[in-house]
Amino acid sequence: MGVVNVTPDSFSGDGLYLRPDAAVAEARGMLDAGAAIVDVGGESTRPGSEGVPVDEELRRVVPVLERLRGEPVSIDTSKGSVAARALELGVELVNDVTALRGDPELAGVVADAGAYLCLMHMLGEPRTMQVEPRYDDVVSEVKAFLDERLAFAVSQGVREELVCLDPGIGFGKTPAHNVELLRRLDELVALGRPVLVGFSRKSTLGKLLGDPDARVGTTAASVGVAVAAYERGASILRAHDVREHVEALRAVAAVLA
Numbered sequence: 194m195g196v197v198n199v200t201p202d203s204f205s206g207d208g209l210y211l212r213p214d215a216a217v218a219e220a221r222g223m224l225d226a227g228a229a230i231v232d233v234g235g236e237s238t239r240p241g242s243e244g245v246p247v248d249e250e251l252r253r254v255v256p257v258l259e260r261l262r263g264e265p266v267s268i269d270t271s272k273g274s275v276a277a278r279a280l281e282l283g284v285e286l287v288n289d290v291t292a293l294r295g296d297p298e299l300a301g302v303v304a305d306a307g308a309y310l311c312l313m314h315m316l317g318e319p320r321t322m323q324v325e326p327r328y329d330d331v332v333s334e335v336k337a338f339l340d341e342r343l344a345f346a347v348s349q350g351v352r353e354e355l356v357c358l359d360p361g362i363g364f365g366k367t368p369a370h371n372v373e374l375l376r377r378l379d380e381l382v383a384l385g386r387p388v389l390v391g392f393s394r395k396s397t398l399g400k401l402l403g404d405p406d407a408r409v410g411t412t413a414a415s416v417g418v419a420v421a422a423y424e425r426g427a428s429i430l431r432a433h434d435v436r437e438h439v440e441a442l443r444a445v446a447a448v449l450a
């Protein structure tokens with residue numbers, strides 16, 4: 194899954210704000226490089242971010258989605274009205290970092306469209322999530338949360354076979370929590386749904402390499418953890434540097450085959 198941020202403030206610094214043609218070129222490049230889908234987002238969820246009004250989010254993503262019609266696209270949104278417009282424009286998957294806790298309309302929108310849905314774990318909300326996150330056992334708690342949100346989605350009419358689950362790397366987690374989630378990813382895979390992992394460029398990677406103030410991680414570190422996630426059963430890797438991830442994962446898949 195290639196990341197296409199149509200935002201002025203994404204943590205990874207790749208925001209393609211108000212330049213739909215640049216965002217579309219980026220997305221097409223990712224698909225050419227082997228991405229199975231591109232994830233278009235108009236609201237940054239980086240630690241400390243405040244969220245954007247619906248009109249602004251639509252203004253950012255709609256021109257991009259219009260130009261990408263016919264391509265495999267997901268929409269990174271928590272808003273029912275943004276998802277509804279995106280689905281009209283042919284989007285296949287709704288990627289909701291709130292796991293249907295943000296907007297009560299979203300579940301119905303996804304269910305009515307018969308769309309794929311990603312449910313992600315987040316402790317708290319982006320504005321505050323990195324303020325001393327605490328767990329007794331991060332993996333068990335994330336697993337219980339995802340299990341409950343999956344049951345909720347199904348109760349709202351979303352078909353279980355269309356749902357994937359995501360531990361939410363960096364969303365209310367310390368580097369130790371993020372590493373533990375990846376180390377024990379098999380416990381989340383045991384929920385029986387495809388698992389998506391988004392570790393690409395996240396600050397934990399820079400911290401693992403020795404910079405306590407790191408805000409982003411390198412491409413090499415991102416690829417390394419993507420390979421580790423794949424080996425532990427992840428089905429979808431969300432990445433900014435698609436070509437490097439595809440090359441690494443293809444090679445690893447050949448070794449593991």
Ligand code: HH2
Binds near residue numbers: 362389
């Ligand atoms: N991470 C980000 C955004 N959306 N969605 C899922 N399912 N999983 C993730 O790990 C995830 C996500 C944050 O990364 P990015 O989109 O690059 O940054 P920003 O939110 O600042 O635009």
